[in-house]
Amino acid sequence: QGQAAAIGNGDADGTKQAAHFVFVPLNELGHLIPAVDTALLLATHGAVCTIVGTPSMAARVRHTVDAAAAGHSGLPVRLLEFPLDYAAAGLPEGADDADRIDPAYMINFYRALALLRAPVERHLREHAPPPYPTCVVSDIFNPWASELAAGLGVPRLSFFSMSAFSVLCQHNLERFGAFAGVEDANAPVVVPGLDRKIVVTRAQAPGFLRGIPIPEWEALADYIERARAEADGVIMNTVTEMEPEYVASYAAARGMKVWTVGPVSLHHQDAATLASRGNADADAAACLRWLDGRDPGSVVYVSFGSIVQASPKQLVELGLGLEASGHPFLWVVRNAGAYDAEARAFLDGLQERVSGRGLVVRGWAPQVTVLSHPAVGGFVTHCGWNSTLEAVTAGLPVVTWPHFTDQFLNERMAVEVLGIGVSVGVTEPITFVAKEIVVRRGVVEQAVRSVMGAGEEAEGRRRRARELAAKARAAVQEGGSSHANLLDLVKRFGTGPAASQV
Ligand code: UDP
Numbered sequence: 442q443g444q445a446a447a448i449g450n451g452d453a454d455g456t457k458q459a460a461h462f463v464f465v466p467l468n469e470l471g472h473l474i475p476a477v478d479t480a481l482l483l484a485t486h487g488a489v490c491t492i493v494g495t496p497s498m499a500a501r502v503r504h505t506v507d508a509a510a511a512g513h514s515g516l517p518v519r520l521l522e523f524p525l526d527y528a529a530a531g532l533p534e535g536a537d538d539a540d541r542i543d544p545a546y547m548i549n550f551y552r553a554l555a556l557l558r559a560p561v562e563r564h565l566r567e568h569a570p571p572p573y574p575t576c577v578v579s580d581i582f583n584p585w586a587s588e589l590a591a592g593l594g595v596p597r598l599s600f601f602s603m604s605a606f607s608v609l610c611q612h613n614l615e616r617f618g619a620f621a622g623v624e625d626a627n628a629p630v631v632v633p634g635l636d637r638k639i640v641v642t643r644a645q646a647p648g649f650l651r652g653i654p655i656p657e658w659e660a661l662a663d664y665i666e667r668a669r670a671e672a673d674g675v676i677m678n679t680v681t682e683m684e685p686e687y688v689a690s691y692a693a694a695r696g697m698k699v700w701t702v703g704p705v706s707l708h709h710q711d712a713a714t715l716a717s718r719g720n721a722d723a724d725a726a727a728c729l730r731w732l733d734g735r736d737p738g739s740v741v742y743v744s745f746g747s748i749v750q751a752s753p754k755q756l757v758e759l760g761l762g763l764e765a766s767g768h769p770f771l772w773v774v775r776n777a778g779a780y781d782a783e784a785r786a787f788l789d790g791l792q793e794r795v796s797g798r799g800l801v802v803r804g805w806a807p808q809v810t811v812l813s814h815p816a817v818g819g820f821v822t823h824c825g826w827n828s829t830l831e832a833v834t835a836g837l838p839v840v841t842w843p844h845f846t847d848q849f850l851n852e853r854m855a856v857e858v859l860g861i862g863v864s865v866g867v868t869e870p871i872t873f874v875a876k877e878i879v880v881r882r883g884v885v886e887q888a889v890r891s892v893m894g895a896g897e898e899a900e901g902r903r904r905r906a907r908e909l910a911a912k913a914r915a916a917v918q919e920g921g922s923s924h925a926n927l928l929d930l931v932k933r934f935g936t937g938p939a940a941s942q943v
Contacts, residue, residue: 459517460488460934461572463565465589466600467580468498468537470747471825474719475602475678476580477502478705481509484516485708488931489572493521493561495537495554504721508714521569523560525553548657555585562592576934578676584661584668596673596934598700603826604679605687605699606858607850610639612694615648627869634694636686639857644869645849670695676930678703678830681922682912684858700926704834706809706827707917716807719747725807728771729814731800735769738818741840741893742811744773745823749844753784755879760791762885763799768893770799771811777803812837818903819892821885824848829855836910838862838902840888842880845870861906863891 462483466476473494480490492506499522509516525537530553532546542550565574577597579586590597601608610632614620617633626644643652649669650662674697681688681701692699709715716725732740743763745751751759756774763770774780774788792801808828811817812835820832821840829851832839841852841862849870855862865880865888891899916923 458572458575458936460931460936461575462488462490462930462934463574463577463589463593464490464492464600465561465577465579465583465586466492466494466498467582468495468501469582470501470719471827472580472582472602473498473502475705475827476578476600477505478708478718479578479600479676479678479702480518481505481516482702482705482708482927483931484509484518485514486927486931488934489517491519491521491565491569491574493523493557495525495557496522497537501719504717505714508711512711521561521564523557523564526556527553529553529556544655547655548661551582551661554583558585558589558592562589565593575936579668581665581669584664587668587671598674598676599669599672600676602678602705602830603847604829604851604854605677605684605691605701606854607826607847608677609687609691609694610635610641610850610853611646611649611847612691614641614646616694634690637858639853641849641853642868645843672697674698674700676700676702678705678826680704680830680833680913680916682916683833683909684854700930701916702923702926702930704830704913704917704923706831706834707914709809712810716810718807718809720805723805723807724802725810728800728802728806728811731771732811732814732816735816737815739893740769740771740814740816741766741819741821741889742771742773742806742808742817742837743821744806744808744828745775745842745844746825746828747775748825749823750776750779752877752879753780754877756780756784757787758879758882759885760787762880762882763889764791764795765882765886766889766893768889769816770795770889771802771806771817772799773802773804773806773808775804777801809835819889821889824851824855826851830913833859833861833906833909834913836903836907838892838899838906840865840892843867843870845872859905859909861902861909863888863902 464476464480466473480492484490499520506518506520510518527534530549532549532553536542536546574593574595576595577586577590578600579597581599581601587597613632613634619630619633620643623630627642629640632639677699679701680703688699688701716723788801809831812831820837822828824841824843839855839862841855842865843849843852856864865884871878915921
């Protein structure tokens, strides 16, 4: 059961209590990393933060949380671990790692998470050291946190590391029934209710968690939507100045307050802590040594995040495209050991041929550290929102290569709204489609050349990316929008005389 070190009340006079946020993140790195960053940010601004999760989740972020708690600022953050009841949820023993979970057990996994509610609530009520929680901040995939908050008698905010643009597009497509009567999942449809024309297909934006062929999934998606609609507000890892109209429209459409607090990756001041974000074993020194030897702005960084695994055929086409582009590249191949001997031999051969010009990182790269190195000039991304925002924060143009979920909408945002991206032209998600989608080497080569090359269009993308980076940095400084929103959260969700609840 949960173990935590005692953390002080934050206020010695006993008349008011510091805000105490209980984070309930999802054990999946694209969700977990920004949730932990947000908790650390709130703690920096005076709140107490408890992060609740399974042992496997805690193992991924314990080094970050412990460093923040033990560091010179001694932030009031703690991790509470609760084991899953595998048997009760019909889940194989040890299967609580969302990255490796078998789709056949996905529903059981969410069921097992929901079973955490009672022990978490009991612990927070009866055993946890003070202060008593004042607000639950839950990942949208943990709808059961609404019952946790109700049981504790406190408000609940939902947390998204998503752009306001993508959640607004999805919300409008659903509330205006934009796909009603559209038989063809690949037919173009204009997103209703926006100031600009954005065209998507149902395959690209099927509805939040909709169209997934797993039994009972629709019921889970309904539960998640209900919990989102009934939240007391939203914390988003985005920057208001980057998308002001979409932040405002989403808040209005949902009828709830939206606190934008991004880019949360900027929170990390310390190089070692930043480099180990998401993975304590990342070899930052090797990446930095290699980057130090490259010209400023010359390297294209290539990564598809923490979930996407390219097929062996795609791996080869991508590698040959990067080689043909003639540009230096740092390519992260996730889970490289899982490829067959042929694909592994291809990577070895490529690394040999491009030695000095290309670096293949097998496994995990310290992404934000790499992106902020002056040698990096562009990013080939799958358009996960964290990666997209991290590219913006580093002032980099992107080659957009969406695979699933909100990534197609993030691509629209990067290419059409922000004007910093070149698409490789993928039009269908790779999940649940019968045919194999492979982007050919020539397309990769062309997209990399156009993002990394000279010329007016490429310069324009770079200039806009730099302008956005300046806005992102300003947002987290004192007086900036994200900074002000963090202060507001800490104030509103404290129970002091000056605090007001939403
Ligand atoms: N990331 C990293 N190193 C890697 C791969 C990913 O640090 O080798 C981090 C990346 O910086 C980002 C997160 O993992 O913060 C991935 O989130 P994103 O939303 O981009 O994609 P997802 O993994 O959810 O598809």
